[in-house]
Amino acid sequence: MKDNFKHLASKYLEQQSLDEQQLSELENLFDCSQVEKKPEHSKSSKMAKQNVKEERPVFEKIDRANKHGTADSNSNSHTTPLVLSRSLFLGLAASCLVVFILSFVLVKKNYHDIDEPKSNNPSLVWLIADEVAKNHIKMKPLEIETKSLDSLRRYFTELDFSVTYSKTFDESQSSSKMLGARYCSIQGVTAAQLRYENANGRRISLYEVPYDSERYGLIPQIERGESPLELFVRGLQVSVWVESGLLMVTANEIPNG
Amino acid sequence: MTFERKQLQGLYRYCYSLTRDANSAADLLQTSLVKWIDSGKFSKHQPAYVRKIIRNQFIDDCRRNKKVEFETIDAHATALVDESSLEDMKINSELVEIIFAKLNAAEGEIIYLWAVEGYTAREISEELGQPRGTVLSRLHRVKQKITALIEAGEELERAKS
Numbered sequence: 128m129k130d131n132f133k134h135l136a137s138k139y140l141e142q143q144s145l146d147e148q149q150l151s152e153l154e155n156l157f158d159c160s161q162v163e164k165k166p167e168h169s170k171s172s173k174m175a176k177q178n179v180k181e182e183r184p185v186f187e188k189i190d191r192a193n194k195h196g197t198a199d200s201n202s203n204s205h206t207t208p209l210v211l212s213r214s215l216f217l218g219l220a221a222s223c224l225v226v227f228i229l230s231f232v233l234v235k236k237n238y239h240d241i242d243e244p245k246s247n248n249p250s251l252v253w254l255i256a257d258e259v260a261k262n263h264i265k266m267k268p269l270e271i272e273t274k275s276l277d278s279l280r281r282y283f284t285e286l287d288f289s290v291t292y293s294k295t296f297d298e299s300q301s302s303s304k305m306l307g308a309r310y311c312s313i314q315g316v317t318a319a320q321l322r323y324e325n326a327n328g329r330r331i332s333l334y335e336v337p338y339d340s341e342r343y344g345l346i347p348q349i350e351r352g353e354s355p356l357e358l359f360v361r362g363l364q365v366s367v368w369v370e371s372g373l374l375m376v377t378a379n380e381i382p383n384g
Numbered sequence: 385m386t387f388e389r390k391q392l393q394g395l396y397r398y399c400y401s402l403t404r405d406a407n408s409a410a411d412l413l414q415t416s417l418v419k420w421i422d423s424g425k426f427s428k429h430q431p432a433y434v435r436k437i438i439r440n441q442f443i444d445d446c447r448r449n450k451k452v453e454f455e456t457i458d459a460h461a462t463a464l465v466d467e468s469s470l471e472d473m474k475i476n477s478e479l480v481e482i483i484f485a486k487l488n489a490a491e492g493e494i495i496y497l498w499a500v501e502g503y504t505a506r507e508i509s510e511e512l513g514q515p516r517g518t519v520l521s522r523l524h525r526v527k528q529k530i531t532a533l534i535e536a537g538e539e540l541e542r543a544k545s
Contacts, residue, residue: 130472132480132530136499140482143400144393149410156417157386250418257415361411 152359156250202384251344255313255376256358256365262311262320262364263332263378269307269322279308283319286310288337290319291371295349296333299366300377302326313374314342338374346374391431394500398435401496402442402489416441432511439512442489470498470527479533486529494522 145153269280279290290308303323311320311334318336325331338346347353348369355368360382366377387395392413399409399416399460416438425433487495497503497511505523509516 129474130477131471131482132475133471133499135475135477135480136484140401140500141482142398142497143397143409145396145410145413150389150392152418153392153414154386154389156414156421167534227508250421253418257418365385 144300156253159334162373164218168173199343201356252367253358253360255343255374256360257331259334259378260361260363260365262334263330264361266330267309270284270309272307274305279319279321280309285312286317286319288335288373290321290335291373293333293335293370293375295355295368295370296375296377298330300325303331306330313376314334316342330378331377334376334378335373338369338372387431387434395431395434395438398431398444398493398496399438401492402438404487404489404492412438412445415431422443423545431544439493446489456513470523473527473530475530475534476537479530479537483526483530486533487526491522491526491529494519495526498523 142312164278165206201338271279273279273282274291276292283290300323303325306322308319308321308325311318313334316336316339318334323331323333323361340346346367346369348353349355350370353368355366358365363378364381368375395417396409396413399412400406402413414476419441420437421432449468453534456527484495493512495506497508498505503511505516505519508514508518512519
């Protein structure tokens with residue numbers, strides 16, 4: 128049956144649709160980003176605001192001092208308030224910048240100390256999970272085939288950390304055997320990818336990289352009794368946690384049923 | 385700050401027009417939405433803005449995979465006079481999927497904007513930041529591909545009979 132191309136093309140493209148699960152996952156992205164923007168009434172935002180207020184007087188003190196300074200110099204030198212000497216202006220700008228940076232760091236530190244969702248940047252966790260899932264799917268050849276952690280440590284000379292067993296991984300994947308490992312990276316930092324095979328013959332990837340909260344955001348820490356973050360990305364189950372000072376991420380197929 | 389499901393589906397279809405693959409389209413959309421969220425530019429809460437992000441992400445992915453999907457069009461390349469000659473083309477409905485498989489990303493996205501969003505060539509050129517002539521040249525290439533497919537189909541029919 129013939130029809131005009133524009134109508135057929137439109138109909139064809141409109142048949143391409145995301146399914147319910149895919150739509151929900153995308154909607155979750157927006158929900159996570161809304162959590163990041165703390166509601167005004169929350170305890171955390173009140174405390175954060177309080178901390179910011181506590182820092183604000185520093186700016187005001189400097190501003191008042193500078194105003195006084197400017198006023199004094201005005202009364203003596205007949206210059207207008209807006210005219211500052213170059214060195215005074217640079218000093219003022221440098222002081223403001225230092226205070227602003229210090230305030231930002233202190234506010235950020237106080238904000239992180241508050242008991243809040245364990246990752247303050249859900250989209251960053253998503254990026255880590257997405258990268259790990261993509262690498263797992265590619266299933267690139269192992270660089271070293273071994274069941275021995277000591278052999279891995281001897282092989283990984285380019286890492287600036289020591290690969291280690293994960294108690295969390297061992298407990299959840301007790302029937303898995305190690306196949307080997309390769310170098311990889313997580314968000315630009317050189318990491319180790321360890322590959323395991325479970326009793327069903329399914330491959331599981333365990334990624335290890337030094338944990339840096341500035342780079343990776345807040346991630347659940349096992350030593351504090353927190354539980355790993357669980358995400359579903361690209362059809363895989365991805366778990367993210369910190370253990371022994373390392374960011375650990377696993378990727379494996381979603382179990383049937 | 386969110387998109388309605390209808391808008392998400394539209395953005396997905398745009399991704400599909402670039403990738404011509406369902407899984408790649410879903411990945412591209414997810415990655416692009418994450419970038420939009422991270423950019424914090426929520427005042428730019430429009431599908432057109434997110435389409436720009438999608439396009440740039442797709443181009444980055446192509447570069448990384450060393451794929452060429454946006455070949456340049458010679459300024460003197462043959463172009464349609466306007467979109468109506470393509471609009472008037474009648475084809476068998478079964479050919480549509482085959483036609484889309486033959487299009488490259490540049491042609492696919494123009495067909496999406498033209499057929500689904502209902503843009504004119506001028507509106508497409510404004511959205512993509514390309515000369516109107518380039519858009520019409522790409523549409524001409526699509527027309528040539530459709531014509532070649534129709535002729536190949538007719539020849540096959542003749543050979544069978």
